[in-house]
Amino acid sequence: MSEHIIEVQHLSKSFGNKKVLEDISFYIKKGEFITFLGPSGCGKTTLLRMIAGFLQPDEGTILMDGKDIAALPPHKRELNTVFQRYALFPHLDVYENIAFGLKLKGVPEKEIDQRVRKVLKLVAMSDYEDRDIETLSGGQQQRIAIARAIVNQPKILLLDEPLAALDLKMRKDMQIELKEMHRKLGITFIYVTHDQEEALTLSDTIVVMNEGRIQQIGTPTDIYNEPVNCFVADFIGESNILKGQMIRDRRVAFIKHEFDCVDEGFGEDVPVDVVVRPEDIYFTTDPAKCQFKAKVSSCIFKGVHYEMWVDTDSGFELMIQDYDPYPVGSEVMLYIDPDDIQVMKKERTANVFDGVVKSAEAVTIFGEDFPLATDLEPGTEVRVEVPFTGIDLMDNLDDGVVDGEVHFILYMGNHYHLQVRTEKGESVWVDTNDIWDKGDLVGIVIKPGTAKITPKNE
Amino acid sequence: MSRLISKRSNWSLPYAIFLIFFVALPLVLVAMYAFQDADGRFSLEGFGKFFHDPDALKTFAVSLEVAIETTLLCILIGYPAAWILASKKYNRSAVTIILFIMPMWVNALMRTLATAQLFMMLDVPLGKGTLLFGMVYDFLPFMIYPIYNVLSKMDKSYAEAAQDLGASPATVFRKVTLPLSMPGVWSGILMVFMPTVSTFAISEFLTNNKFKLFGTIIQDNINNGMWNYGAVLSLIMLVIIGITTLLSKDKGASAEEGLI
Numbered sequence: 001m002s003e004h005i006i007e008v009q010h011l012s013k014s015f016g017n018k019k020v021l022e023d024i025s026f027y028i029k030k031g032e033f034i035t036f037l038g039p040s041g042c043g044k045t046t047l048l049r050m051i052a053g054f055l056q057p058d059e060g061t062i063l064m065d066g067k068d069i070a071a072l073p074p075h076k077r078e079l080n081t082v083f084q085r086y087a088l089f090p091h092l093d094v095y096e097n098i099a100f101g102l103k104l105k106g107v108p109e110k111e112i113d114q115r116v117r118k119v120l121k122l123v124a125m126s127d128y129e130d131r132d133i134e135t136l137s138g139g140q141q142q143r144i145a146i147a148r149a150i151v152n153q154p155k156i157l158l159l160d161e162p163l164a165a166l167d168l169k170m171r172k173d174m175q176i177e178l179k180e181m182h183r184k185l186g187i188t189f190i191y192v193t194h195d196q197e198e199a200l201t202l203s204d205t206i207v208v209m210n211e212g213r214i215q216q217i218g219t220p221t222d223i224y225n226e227p228v229n230c231f232v233a234d235f236i237g238e239s240n241i242l243k244g245q246m247i248r249d250r251r252v253a254f255i256k257h258e259f260d261c262v263d264e265g266f267g268e269d270v271p272v273d274v275v276v277r278p279e280d281i282y283f284t285t286d287p288a289k290c291q292f293k294a295k296v297s298s299c300i301f302k303g304v305h306y307e308m309w310v311d312t313d314s315g316f317e318l319m320i321q322d323y324d325p326y327p328v329g330s331e332v333m334l335y336i337d338p339d340d341i342q343v344m345k346k347e348r349t350a351n352v353f354d355g356v357v358k359s360a361e362a363v364t365i366f367g368e369d370f371p372l373a374t375d376l377e378p379g380t381e382v383r384v385e386v387p388f389t390g391i392d393l394m395d396n397l398d399d400g401v402v403d404g405e406v407h408f409i410l411y412m413g414n415h416y417h418l419q420v421r422t423e424k425g426e427s428v429w430v431d432t433n434d435i436w437d438k439g440d441l442v443g444i445v446i447k448p449g450t451a452k453i454t455p456k457n458e
Numbered sequence: 459m460s461r462l463i464s465k466r467s468n469w470s471l472p473y474a475i476f477l478i479f480f481v482a483l484p485l486v487l488v489a490m491y492a493f494q495d496a497d498g499r500f501s502l503e504g505f506g507k508f509f510h511d512p513d514a515l516k517t518f519a520v521s522l523e524v525a526i527e528t529t530l531l532c533i534l535i536g537y538p539a540a541w542i543l544a545s546k547k548y549n550r551s552a553v554t555i556i557l558f559i560m561p562m563w564v565n566a567l568m569r570t571l572a573t574a575q576l577f578m579m580l581d582v583p584l585g586k587g588t589l590l591f592g593m594v595y596d597f598l599p600f601m602i603y604p605i606y607n608v609l610s611k612m613d614k615s616y617a618e619a620a621q622d623l624g625a626s627p628a629t630v631f632r633k634v635t636l637p638l639s640m641p642g643v644w645s646g647i648l649m650v651f652m653p654t655v656s657t658f659a660i661s662e663f664l665t666n667n668k669f670k671l672f673g674t675i676i677q678d679n680i681n682n683g684m685w686n687y688g689a690v691l692s693l694i695m696l697v698i699i700g701i702t703t704l705l706s707k708d709k710g711a712s713a714e715e716g717l718i
Contacts, residue, residue, distance in 0.1 A: 054618055074621045081622045087615035091637045100633075101623035152623065 004066075005030045005156060005188050006051065011060035013046055018425070020046045022212045024060070028156075028190065029205075033182050035191040037199040038209035039235070044192045045160060047209075051190065052158055053077050064155075079156040080149035084164060086141045088133045094120075094144055095129040101152040119151040122181065139170045146181070156188045163198065175201050196236045200224065208232050224277075229344055230410055230417075233275040240281075240318050242413045244274035244343065252343055255413060256314035257292045259336060263343040273344045278307070278321040280340035283332055290333035294318070296326045310334070316413035351386045351429055354456070363453065366422055368401045370446050374453045381456040388431035390450030393420065393442040400443015404428060406436045420444060488696075491689035504690035514675065514691070521672035522698075524586075525655040528593040529601075532650045533643060535594065536601035540642070543602070544609035555606065562599045567659055569596060574663045584665050592664040593654055600653075601646035608642030609635075652699050 006028040013021040021043045028034050036044035049055045051062060053074035061068050069077060080101070088097050095116055102112045120126050123143040128136070136144065142162060149157055159178075163171045179202055182189050193199055199206050200220040208215040208223060208231075216228045227233035230241050244254035249264040254274045266272060284290055294310035297317075306325040310318050310332065326332055355365040357380045362369040365384060376382060394400045407427075408419035418430045420442060428444055436442070463469075495501040508514050542548045543555050561569060573592050577584060616638060620630045658673030667674070672695060679688035 052622060054621075073626075074618070075624045075626055081619070083615050083619055085613070085615060087613065087619035089616060089619070089634060089638075091634075100620070100625075104624045104629065148619075148623070 003029055005064065006190075007063040007066075008047075008051075009061050009063070011047070011050065011057050011062065013043075013050065013055065013058050020212050021057075024212075024214055026207060026214060026217055028188060031186055031188055032204040033179075033189045033191065033202055034205045034207065035193060035199040035203040036207050036209055037193060037196060037235075038215075039194055041211075042209040043212040044194075044209050048081075048158055048160055048190065048192050051156075052079065052081050078154055079158055080152050080154040081158040081160065082145050082149050082162045084160045084162070086145040088141055088144055088148070090133050092133070093129070094125070094131050094133065094136070097133065097144060098148045098151050100148065105152075115151055119147045122150070122184070123147045123177075138165055139174070142166065142174065146178075150181070150185060150187075154187065156190060157185075159189065159191045161193055162191075164193075164195075171198070178202060200236070208235065210235075226342055227275055227344065229347055230273050230275075231408075233273075233342070233344070234410055238278050238319060238321070240276045240278060240413065241410055242274045242276070242316070244272045246270045246272045246343065250338075252341065255292065255312050255316040255318070259291065259341055260338040261341040261343055262338050263341075266343065266345065271346050271349060273346055275342040275344065276318075276336055276340060278319040279305070280336060281318060281320045282335055282337075283320075283322060283324070283326065284335055285333065287333065289335050291335040292333075294332055294334055296328050296330050296332060299325050299328055301325070317411075318413065348429065350388065351391065353384045353386065353426075355382050355384045355453075356380070357382055357453075363451075366402050366424060366426055370401050371448070372446060372451050372453065373448075376453065376455060382453050383456050384446075385452040385454075386446055386450055388417065388429050390447050391420075391428055391430040392445045392447050393418075393430060393432065393434065393436065394445060395442070397441060397443045400445050402444045404442050404444050406438055406440040406442060409436065409438055488689045488692050491686050492693045494686055496686060504687050507687060508690055508694065517670050517675055518672055518694075520669070521655055524589065524593065524661075524669075524671060525651050527590060528597060528654045529647055529651045531590065531594045532598050532601035532646065536598055536646060537605055537643070539598075540602045540605035540609055543606050544612075558602055559599050561595070566596050570660050570663050577664070584668065586665070586669060588664045589661055589669055592660045593657070596660060597650045597654060600649040604645035604649065605639060605642040608639045608645075612638055648703060651702055655698060656695055 004027040008027070009025050011021055011024040012019070024043075024047065036047055038044050046055060050057055053069070053072060056070070061070060063069070064077070064079075089100065092100065098116045098119060099112050102115060107115070116129070117126070120128065123146055125140065125143050125147065128140070128144075133141065133144070142165075145162070162178075163174050166174060175198060178189075191199075191202060200223075203220055205217065206220055206223050207217050210231050216223055216232050218226075223232065223236055227236060227239075233239045233241055242254045244252050246252050246263070246266040246268070247258065248268050249266075250261055252259055252261045252263070252272065252274060292312055292314065294312045296308055296310050298309045300307045302321075305321045305323055308320045308322065308326060310320060312318060312334075320334075353365045355363045355370075357374055357376045357378050358364050358369050359378055360375065361371055361373055363372045363374060363382060363384060364370075372384070374382070393404075393406075397403050402422050404420040404422045406418055407421040410417040412431075415431050415433050416435070418432060418436060420428045420430055422428065422444070492504055493500055493502065495503050539558065543558065549555075570592055573588075573595060574584070577588050582588060612635070616634050617630050620634045621627070625633060656673045658671055658677050661667070661669045661671045661674055672691065676688050676691045676695070679685075679691065
């Protein structure tokens with residue numbers, strides 16, 4: 001128990017009627033470097049602000065060293081924050097900024113002086129004590145912000161996208177320094193970022209978040225090698241995400257070929273999602289090793305490796321990364337190691353909507369009338385199941401029954417899998433060959449004859 | 459003609475003429491009159507008269523006192539008001555801000571007359587109390603607005619950072635919010651102190667001329683044809699205002715940017 005410095009249980013938070021966090025539970029081990037990773041709006045900053053005490057949870061508890069800290073205002077929590085925009089006090093100089101917390105605690109003047117100097121040395125900013133904040137560069141302000149937090153010797157250091165405002169080179173350098181600082185100080189770091197590479201580089205543990213929920217918790221290698229769902233696979237690194245079918249234990253079919261794999265326990269003939277990292281598809285000249293053939297359609301030099309797109313003999317597009325280039329148009333033989341195939345349970349196999357029968361020709365879903373034929377009595381509450389291919393997206397909003405916005409796009413080798421959000425926030429999942437962009441506004445219709453309508457109570 | 463219009467620097471010509479005739483020239487005239495006697499000869503007689511006239515000196519002191527008191531009262535009342543207006547927790551609508559600023563839409567003279575009527579109706583004796591009331595009532599918006607402006611634009615992460623470092627809400631205010639809002643306060647001081655030190659209408663209506671302010675004696679002198687002495691007094695007031703402006707100039711710079 002005492003190993004867990006923070007324990008979060010069933011945390012939920014809404015702003016207005018928008019849920020930002022839903023039933024979040026996890027723990028943080030003493031001394032670890034943990035990162036909340038997710039796209040903007042996933043709730044990671046909200047979570048951090050709740051741990052810091054700037055926001056109160058609607059439901060759930062946060063325990064620090066086993067004690068509920070809900071009633072503790074931010075200034076009484078034994079943690080310090082490095083803010084996204086640093087929030088250094090412009091009316092104080094570097095020394096006064098760093099000494100701010102110590103002076104409030106009534107630390108003797110002499111000790112303050114020693115500690116400030118020591119921490120300035122740690123962040124490589126000695127001799128800057130008397131400088132005004134405005135005269136410092138972004139990177140220097142960043143260092144002072146870190147110094148101001150760690151000089152208080154907190155049990156936990158919270159970092160809210162601290163490197164977001166720095167340029168790439170500076171960011172890389174600071175990553176190494178942060179890691180080094182974490183090692184030297186031995187305190188718990190809680191880090192928030194949307195940069196997956198930063199998370200992989202820095203963390204002991206990564207908490208991947210999306211739409212207010214935890215998607216996966218694990219070490220960087222776990223998260224990278226064994227993503228639990230399409231979102232994580234797509235968000236972390238490059239990947240080929242494909243529809244597959246688990247034939248039996250250790251045997252999976254995708255891109256119309258069968259492969260050996262190491263996954264078990266899915267059952268027989270179960271639809272699954274398959275992830276293959278682009279560096280895990282190998283070229284071979286040995287026909288005995290070849291599992292499938294393909295034709296190289298593009299080849300781009302990326303510095304360390306070449307990034308190639310190939311069209312497989314079964315009509316799928318795959319991305320491959322290799323140190324050796326293969327000329328565009330050449331026929332190649334490929335294979336994948338069983339270890340490198342990551343099989344994931346499908347989160348959903350079709351859209352399921354709640355609806356009410358309006359008439360023999362219409363069902364009300366999301367408050368709008370969809371022209372769907374049914375012989376159920378008007379007024380019956382129904383469950384409408386629509387396959388991903390049963391949804392059509394219209395360029396012209398007037399052609400759709402409900403308006404939506406393309407929210408998430410996944411390329412599945414030979415088609416796109418989209419998440420479309422309606423104005424009220426419901427999700428509609430679509431398989432399509434059309435190319436849409438994130439943020440596109442579309443009209444949503446259900447193709448006739450694709451929906452399965454069943455009464456809700458049966 | 460078209461060459462004259464197309465040259466950008468020529469556009470400033472009307473403004474330059476305006477400045478010369480309505481700002482610079484009157485100032486020069488005031489200065490000239492101040493250093494002349496009634497016969498138009500150079501003389502420091504007016505200044506001598508002022509510094510040896512206990513009545514004038516007393517009025518001058520009273521004016522300064524009233525202006526300082528008004529400014530202090532405006533800060534005491536205006537700062538908390540601005541703070542509440544700028545806080546999203548207590549004030550969610552822009553309407554309240556407009557309500558506070560609205561008195562500025564009505565002519566100060568009319569408001570003062572109305573206030574005087576109100577006091578008479580309520581049988582409140584006119585004196586220093588009513589004078590201060592009228593002054594604060596008239597100039598409070600000029601204090602609230604610049605402070606509100608600075609507070610509402612202040613990045614709230616400063617307060618959060620202070621809290622995070624162990625400051626209680628009261629300490630956050632004392633050590634961070636207040637010092638960071640000082641430019642607004644300086645701006646407000648300037649905008650309240652300058653007009654209060656020179657006003658005469660408010661004291662005329664709200665004290666029935668029982669209370670003579672510096673502005674009042676300038677007006678009296680000018681009205682009675684004592685142009686030279688009036689000019690001396692005006693010049694002295696200008697110097698006072700000039701000093702206040704200089705004192706708070708750099709301190710209030712950032713707050714004035716957003717002033718309507």
